[in-house]
Amino acid sequence: MPPFPGSALSLLQNMNSSPTSNTNGSTKSRPRQLVQARAVQRFKWSVLSVLIVVLVAVLFPVLMLQLYFSFHGYSVYGGSWWDAEFVGLELFEEVVTDPRLGWAIIRSLLFATGSTIGCFVIGFGLALLMYRPFRGQAFYYILFILPMLTVPIVIAYTGEMLLYQKGPVNDLLSSIFGRQVNILWLANADTALLTVMVLEVWNWVPFSFIIMMAGLAALPDEPIEAAKILGASKWRVFVEIQLPLLRPVIVLALILRFLEAIAEFPKAWSLFQGGPGSATETIPTYLYIVTWQYFEISKGAAMSYVILLIMVAIVLLAIQILRREKIGLDQIYDSRKETTA
Amino acid sequence: MTHIELKNIRKEFGGSVVAVKNLNLSIEHGEFLVLVGPSGCGKTTTLRMIAGFEDPTTGEILVENDVINELEPAERNLGMVFQTHALFPHKTVSENIAFGPRMKKVNKEIINDKVKEVAEMVKITHLLEKLPAQCSGGESQRVAVARTLITDPSAFLLDEPLSSLDAKLRREMRAEVDRLHKELNKTFIYVTHDQEEAMTLADRIVVMDEGEIKQVGSPIDIYNNPNSYFVADFFGSPSMNLINGEIVNSEAGKVFKSLILNVDLPKLFENSAPGPVTLGIRPEQIGISSSGDIKKKIYLVEPLGKDTLLYFETVEERELIAIVESNSSYRSGDTVALNLLPEHIFLFDSSGKRILN
Amino acid sequence: MNRNLKRKLAQYGKYFALSIWALIVAFPIYWIVATSFKPDRDWFAWPPVYWSEEPTLNNYAVVWADHKEEYEGGTQYSHSMQKPWKALRNSLFISVISTFFAVGFGTILAYGVSRYQILSEGRMFQLLMLRMVPPIVIVAPLSLYYSTLHLLDTITGLVIIYSITTLPYSVWMIKSFIDELPLEIEQAAMILGASRLRTLWEIVFPLVRSGIVATFLFILILTWSEYLLALILSKTEVATLPVELSKYEGSVEGRVYGRQAALAVGVTLPLIAIGIFIRKHLARGFSFGMVKR
Amino acid sequence: MSNKISRRSVVNGGLTMAALSSLPMPRMAFAASEEEGIIAAAKSAGGTDLKGMIWSNYYVAMKPTVPAFKQATGYGVGSIQDISVFSIPQRAMAEAITRSPEFDFFHLDSNMIPSLASAGLLEPLDKYMDKAGFKLNAVGNFGNFMKYKGNTYGIVTDGNVHVHMCRKDMMENPEEQKGFEDKHGKKMAYPETWEDDQRLMEWFHRPDKGIWSSGNLRNRPNGVTWWYMYFYSAGGFPFDDDMNPTLNTPAGNYAVETYLNMKKVSHPEAPGWGTPQMIPRIASGKIYSCQYWDGAIGLNENPKKSKTAGKYTYGLIPGSDFSGKRMHRSISSPVAAILVNRYSKNKERAAYMAMWWATQKNSETIVGDNVNTFHDPWHVAHFKSDKVYQTYKAGLPAINSCLQVASPPIYLTGLLEFQDQLAKNLSEAYVGQRKAKDVLPETEKAWKKIVRKIGKKKLKAELASYKALFPKVNVPG
Structure with missing residues (x-):
């Protein structure tokens, strides 16, 4: 049975027999390639090659140098670095058995987790209070993003000015609670990390706040209204509609903050230099001490690699999670697959 | 004469999704061709390939017998009107219209004159200094048309140009498009998912589904002679009654049997093999009378103004619909006899193809 | 309780909560400003001095200009610190140039990703790695590598590493702006006869300009306040303001908080101005495509 | 000798x-004159203007002396990297690793000399000093602080040393004197030993009145400086002749005990406080006594900046009878000095510039600066100078006697690492993260590792230079 009956059939026959470029010879004899695909490829590779060249030129030698140092026992007191003796995995062994590094990792994870949760809870809370327009919204918004615009090292010094025992913060707390508050923000080994966390939270609440504001404001109204009409309380609407729809944004806010918190250096260093005791010896701080105070360049390099591996593992995991969320989100909102593909 | 031809066009996305399968089509000069089908059928992709926004994975696109696969969209001398109008929001209406000729380095004064001329033609002279955001939907559509008109393209590509407008405006603009086509005498390729638009505008309709052409023909032809279950179902409002059943032999000849009704089939189907089929008949081809073999109870009467629709109870999910004139006085609950005009009966086999014996 | 009263109470509750956080945010900032006007003895006073009874511009004078100080033996110039003008210029140069590169290249890359998928989504996320690895991990070999290339203590050196580490944010932010731009607008331009380059220049750029500006300023903030890399990769020529700030640790007179504050106000004010200017766009850039509009 | x-x-x-x-x-x-000799030698050295790594807080006072030098020799200081003196050791080491000729001189803690010289960064200055006919005329044994393995590597600009200071006004109160005598059976007097000092501090400790009587630092970077004083005055020395750590000894434990004892009379924030926090406390009259850098005197005695002008008495650092004989040992860290980069083309020029700053006349100008009080006296002549007296007033004799018993921290290659291991463990013990008895064994363990890494032979060769820094007298005359 022919595929097209009636007039369509005749059309088809007509087309098959009509003279075409194949038989007649095309007036334009360009090669049969795909213009757009070719242009895109050309564009793609010219852009990517720049990127790759820059990354390879800058980062590759750096990583190679780092690798060289990790396997050579270079001492700043023993001649040139290029003559250093090959020591195999000795440095790595030293690094992975170094209890100080273990503690530093634990502290960093603690610090990152704590400050991430702190930032998120406060940021999300503020966003929930603020995402609907109200009188003064712009004022609060501007005020709330200010900490993010403050240079971190300024925050560290300001912390020092504010947090000493007889300082303004304890003074204000005393007058609020009506009795002497004597928190040792800067000297208690048990809470020093918490102090850095407080500053980190103050600094980066705006990040979570901004993301969550955007997320909340972008939620479609209809499902929420529908849920309300169906008798859901505000709390139920929040838990069953808003929270699940916001999940990708939440995951993003948490992951980005967590990763940036692990890298935090200026505040912990200028306030405590690892002390009191070793209460604030986090990964970056310890690495700084080993490399720039002990001048153990090789051990520092091996440590950097170990940390790099841990970070890459964390980042890859984070990327995996983010991608899954993104795909889920795309499915929910059915983005314009056909036209952009 | 602008003759556009698509030869063995295939388009894959990312290697796995096939949007268009082996498409062959020839579009004559001055023809108003409508590509119609449900969303995802490949009609927009086809149009975008003609425009040059997508490259066919294989196959050739020819204009005047020249292969134009190699040409950039800008070099194809085609005009396109988009569903979203795609006006440049940062340019005024007159800048929007002047954009095309400016790209072709036309003299400024000539551009100015032409802009005015075109604006008059689509009646937007009063909008020239406004920004697109200040125009209504219908006005934006006119601007989009004017912007295309001014470049004097060899053919117009229209991608669902009316679907963002409301019903009344859509009807008005539909007439406008029709008028333009007649005045310009250019090739129009028009993509829509709305069968009514296709029927009213097209010289020739191409029905697509799942990346394939299902049927090509004039609106009347498509309506009266659908070659498949799909086409029959797609065209017509209300759509064709389609009843699943089977052909059985009887003494009198072939008989269609189903849970809803049994019909003696006309001579035409004498040679059809017995087996499962779908019977189709358009609502207006069902006669209603007080006596007959097929008695059915009306459960809904839907007056549409000129006509009235009668819905009959069925055991299947599709209801059976008949159209009667509005002056008839049927009420829900009445039982009437249905008379299926034999010459208007279609049969489709289990793969959806029409049975023509 | 009637509905109206309940709503009012909720309203007051909201303002109360917001105001508490507003105070927490504002207080340290107030303290920096107030300290910058305090004479020496009020910097670290017990009990704290909230607003000095004898406010002075002394700190600003010492930090930003040469300042005379009198003592019993006569008058002497307290040059104190080297003036921060050079650091200010460095900070401006380095952050503006590196931001220019990051945003310029980021725009092209973002356009390619948004329109032609020249990087898969997976690669886009991997790009984030450039930002997420702590700089301390690479800074030692980087300084060694730079010294062999004579890039230490040069604007070029800092610009290169800043451009690289801020590129992920740049690409992600700008991509989110371009993604919002309907494809049809570009196609319309192309079919009207504009070349791809022309389309980019005349249609795409003007339409995402505000987004690009926002990205530009956001990355300016990041590079402006960066500390560790600037500290280790600079020597005499390209010390930036955060590095300049860090040396305001006094040994004999205690930390010179007032001077620090006077400099900090100068360092932070431009950022705050910028931040307020771009606040509407910040959110989009941060959302990494996770927020649909 | x-x-x-x-x-x-x-x-x-x-x-x-x-x-x-x-x-x-x-x-x-x-x-x-000294100056003429330097200028004569400097004129013969070719090169350009100098580039130095120096904190401007220090440089400010030195700057006014440069134009005269430039006029005479044709060169001066062109540009400086202005970073904190605490960061310069790290940056100087980075220069050593890259063998950079960029800087001509570094101004930093001279106790870094062994490390930086071992890293190959430093130029011995003796031949230039000979050429200019210059010698360091420092109080007591202080000139040896610039020497390592027989060579001079630095020129002092700032003679930092700890002096003892306690509140004269509080001690002169007859009621206090009587109460103290009733309790302890002996007269209240200026403390001779650490035990005396502890007793006095405990007596004057009045937290309810805002007096936390000890102003000594106990934070991680600085606290260790005090421990050295206890340790050395008890007759301790941290290594035996074979470079085995000898910390876990009676003297070491005595020092740890003295170190931790002070917790009773220290402000609870002491483990987090450095000079930035402690100095204002001292100057606002909230402490009774401490051993502190002599620069604090200038501030204390400046009525515009301090509430305590004239209220302190300054004197010799307390000592100890622990070793069987009375010994006083102050600490000198950092001693800010000019060190010259061996890789620099201008090294000879830099050496003369450094000497210029250390002449009697110029160093008096520098040390006597009343506004930029970062340099402290060290030259024999400073203690007879009116100009210097203007700044240090009653404190000047105290500085003199303390300089005579000035001792170094670990004067060996790897100073910072040795020191931070000890400092960390001490700080941990102070805040309760570690048991006091573990401090020294743990430190010894870490130190053995450092010795192994740097090389026992190398360090043994440095021991003589280290020992040569110690004062020749137990009690200054």
């Missing part, structure tokens, strides 16, 4: 030679 004597005679010989060579103007040669 015979070695040293012979070298000195060479110096004198050189000086005579220089004098002879300028015969045409014999009178001038005879009266040749």
Whole structure:
């Protein structure tokens, strides 16, 4: 049975027999390639090659140098670095058995987790209070993003000015609670990390706040209204509609903050230099001490690699999670697959 | 004469999704061709390939017998009107219209004159200094048309140009498009998912589904002679009654049997093999009378103004619909006899193809 | 309780909560400003001095200009610190140039990703790695590598590493702006006869300009306040303001908080101005495509 | 010491030679001032303006002396990297690793000399000093702080040393005197030993009145400085002749005990406080006593910046009878000095510039600066100078006697690492993260590792230089 009956059939026959470029010879004899695909490829590779060249030129030698140092026992007191003796995995062994590094990792994870949760809870809370327009919204918004615009090292010094025992913060707390508050923000080994966390939270609440504001404001109204009409309380609407729809944004806010918190250096260093005791010896701080105070360049390099591996593992995991969320989100909102593909 | 031809066009996305399968089509000069089908059928992709926004994975696109696969969209001398109008929001209406000729380095004064001329033609002279955001939907559509008109393209590509407008405006603009086509005498390729638009505008309709052409023909032809279950179902409002059943032999000849009704089939189907089929008949081809073999109870009467629709109870999910004139006085609950005009009966086999014996 | 009263109470509750956080945010900032006007003895006073009874511009004078100080033996110039003008210029140069590169290249890359998928989504996320690895991990070999290339203590050196580490944010932010731009607008331009380059220049750029500006300023903030890399990769020529700030640790007179504050106000004010200017766009850039509009 | 004597005679010989060579103007040669000798030598050294790594807080006071030098020799200081003196050791080491000729001199803690010299960064200055006929005329044994393995590597600009200060006004109160005598059975007096000091501090400890009587630092970077004083005055030395750590000894434990004892009279924030926090406390009259850098005197006695002008008495650091004989040991860290980069083309020029700052006349100007009080006296002549007295007032004799018993921290390659391991463990013990008895064994363990890494042989060769820094007297005269 022919595929097209009636007039369509005749059309088809007509087309098959009509003279075409194949038989007649095309007036334009360009090669049969795909213009757009070719242009895109050309564009793609010219852009990517720049990127790759820059990354390879800058980062590759750096990583190679780092690798060289990790396997050579270079001492700043023993001649040139290029003559250093090959020591195999000795440095790595030293690094992975170094209890100080273990503690530093634990502290960093603690610090990152704590400050991430702190930032998120406060940021999300503020966003929930603020995402609907109200009188003064712009004022609060501007005020709330200010900490993010403050240079971190300024925050560290300001912390020092504010947090000493007889300082303004304890003074204000005393007058609020009506009795002497004597928190040792800067000297208690048990809470020093918490102090850095407080500053980190103050600094980066705006990040979570901004993301969550955007997320909340972008939620479609209809499902929420529908849920309300169906008798859901505000709390139920929040838990069953808003929270699940916001999940990708939440995951993003948490992951980005967590990763940036692990890298935090200026505040912990200028306030405590690892002390009191070793209460604030986090990964970056310890690495700084080993490399720039002990001048153990090789051990520092091996440590950097170990940390790099841990970070890459964390980042890859984070990327995996983010991608899954993104795909889920795309499915929910059915983005314009056909036209952009 | 602008003759556009698509030869063995295939388009894959990312290697796995096939949007268009082996498409062959020839579009004559001055023809108003409508590509119609449900969303995802490949009609927009086809149009975008003609425009040059997508490259066919294989196959050739020819204009005047020249292969134009190699040409950039800008070099194809085609005009396109988009569903979203795609006006440049940062340019005024007159800048929007002047954009095309400016790209072709036309003299400024000539551009100015032409802009005015075109604006008059689509009646937007009063909008020239406004920004697109200040125009209504219908006005934006006119601007989009004017912007295309001014470049004097060899053919117009229209991608669902009316679907963002409301019903009344859509009807008005539909007439406008029709008028333009007649005045310009250019090739129009028009993509829509709305069968009514296709029927009213097209010289020739191409029905697509799942990346394939299902049927090509004039609106009347498509309506009266659908070659498949799909086409029959797609065209017509209300759509064709389609009843699943089977052909059985009887003494009198072939008989269609189903849970809803049994019909003696006309001579035409004498040679059809017995087996499962779908019977189709358009609502207006069902006669209603007080006596007959097929008695059915009306459960809904839907007056549409000129006509009235009668819905009959069925055991299947599709209801059976008949159209009667509005002056008839049927009420829900009445039982009437249905008379299926034999010459208007279609049969489709289990793969959806029409049975023509 | 009637509905109206309940709503009012909720309203007051909201303002109360917001105001508490507003105070927490504002207080340290107030303290920096107030300290910058305090004479020496009020910097670290017990009990704290909230607003000095004898406010002075002394700190600003010492930090930003040469300042005379009198003592019993006569008058002497307290040059104190080297003036921060050079650091200010460095900070401006380095952050503006590196931001220019990051945003310029980021725009092209973002356009390619948004329109032609020249990087898969997976690669886009991997790009984030450039930002997420702590700089301390690479800074030692980087300084060694730079010294062999004579890039230490040069604007070029800092610009290169800043451009690289801020590129992920740049690409992600700008991509989110371009993604919002309907494809049809570009196609319309192309079919009207504009070349791809022309389309980019005349249609795409003007339409995402505000987004690009926002990205530009956001990355300016990041590079402006960066500390560790600037500290280790600079020597005499390209010390930036955060590095300049860090040396305001006094040994004999205690930390010179007032001077620090006077400099900090100068360092932070431009950022705050910028931040307020771009606040509407910040959110989009941060959302990494996770927020649909 | 015979070695040293012979070298000195060479110096004198050189000086005579220089004098002879300028015969045409014999009178001038005879009266040749320090400055003229330096200028004469400096003129012959080729090169350009100098580039230095120096904190401007220090440089400010030195700057006014540069134009005269530039006028005479044609060069001066062109540009400086202005970073904190605490960061300069790290940055200087980075220069050593890359063998960079960029900087001509570094101004930093001279206790870094062994580390930086081992890393190959430093230029020995003796031959330039000979050429200019210059010698460091420092109080007591202080000049040896610039020497490592027989060479001079630095020129002092700032003679940092800890002095003891306690509140005269509080001690002069008859009621206090009586109460103290009733309790302890002996008169209240200026403390001779750590035990005396502890007793006095405990007596004056009045937290309810805002007096936390100890102003000594106990934070991680600085606290260790105090421990050295207890340790050395108890007769301790941290290594035996084979470079085995000898911390876990009676003297070491005595020092740890003294160190931790002070917790009773220290502010609870002490483990987090450095000079930035403690100095305002001292100057606002909230403490009774401490051993502190002599620079604090200038601040204390400046009525515009302090509430305590005239209220302190300054004197010799307390000592200890622990070793069986009374010993006083102050600590000198950092001693800010100019070190010259061996890789620099201008190294000779830099050496003369450094000497210029250390002449009697110029160093008086620098140390006597009343506004930029970062340099402290060290030159023999400073203690007779009116100008210097203006700044240090009653504190000046105290500085003199403390300088005579000035001792170094670990004066060995790897100073910072040795020191931070000890400092960390001490700080941990102070805040309760570690048991006191573990501090020294744990530190010894870490130190053995460092010794192994740097090389026992190398460090053994440095021990003599380390020991040569210690004062020759137990109690200054």
